[in-house]
Amino acid sequence: MRTFGFAAAGALLLVIAEIVVFVLVAHAIGWWWAILAGIVTTVVGAVLLKREGVRAWQRLRSAVSEGRPPGGDAGTGVAGLAGALLLLAPGFITDTVGLLLLIPPVRAFAGRQIRQATEARISAAAAGDLFGPRVVKATRADPGPVPTQPGAGEILQGEVLEGDVIDPQHRHHSA
Template sequence: MRRRGLALLPLLLPALAVAEIVVFIAVVHAIGILWAVALGLAATVTGLALLRREGMKGWRRFQAAAVEGRPPGREVSNSLVGLFGSLLLAVPGFVSSVAGLILLLPPGRQLARHQMERYAERRVGGAAASDLFGARHVKVHPGDPIVVIDEEPRPAQRIPAAAIEGEVVEGEVIR
C-alpha cells in the first residue's frame, strides 16, 4: 500500500499543478486578476502566520499533557493536522488553500485527526496506540464475557459483565 502511494506521486503532483492553474484561471475570469492575486497572497500570508501559531500551540499542549501525565497523542495529532492545514494554506494556489482551510476548521480537523489516529493504531497496534492516545473505552453489555489479562503471564480470567456493571473497563479490544 505504501509503495503504491509513492508510485502515484509522480502522477499526482503534475495533476495538482494543472488543477491549480485551471482553478486560478477560473478565479481570474470570475473576479479579475488583481483580486485573484490579492486573494492568493492573503491566503499565503495567513497560512504562514498560522504555521507559527499552530506549532507553538501544539508544543504547549504537548508539554501540558506530559506534565499532567496524560498520553500526548491526541494533542500531537491535532497539532499535526493544524500544521498540515496551515502549510497547505501557505502554499500558493486555490486548491491547496481550500484543502488547508478544510483541515483548519473544526469538523475537518476532527475528521482528519480521527483518521490519523486510526492509521497510527493500525500501523503500531492497539497497545502502543493506547499509550499514545489513551485507553479506548468499550461499552459492555450485561451478559457479555470480559477477558482480563494481567501483565504477569497467567491464564485469562472470565468475568461476567453484570459483575462490573457501572464501572469503566479500559483495555485493548482483540476482536
C-alpha cells in the first residue's frame, strides 16, 4: 500500500509539473502553437506505439525461433513501447522522456536497467532462462597451503563480463 501512495504522489507532482511547463511553453510560443504541438506529439505517439509494438513482437518471436533467450530483446522492446506511450500521453515532460527513449543508445541503456530490475526480482534460474547465462571470466588462484578437505582450497577469481551475479542469500526484495 505504501508504494501506491508514492505512485499517487508522483503522478500528482507530474501533472502539476506538466501544467506549469505547458503554461510556460504557451507563453513562449503562443497558446495555439502549444496546443498544436501537444496534438502532433500525441498522433506521433500513436503511430510509434503501433510500430514499436510490432517491432518488439517481431524481435521476441525471432529470439524464440532462433533459440536465443528473449529477455534482452524484451527489455529494449519494453523501453521502446514506454517511449511511444509517453509520447501518447499529454504533456511536454512526458514527450521529452518519450523521445529520449526512442534514441537507440538511450533505449539500450533503459533495456539494461529493465533487465537488472527484472533479474533482481526473479530467481537466478528464471533469469538464466529469460536472459541467458551470465558471461564470466574466471581464473584459478593459488590455493595456498594444502587444503584439509578435497576441493576446499580451490579459489576462483573472476569478473562479470555480461549480466549480474546474483547471490540469492543477499538479495533485497522490494515489494
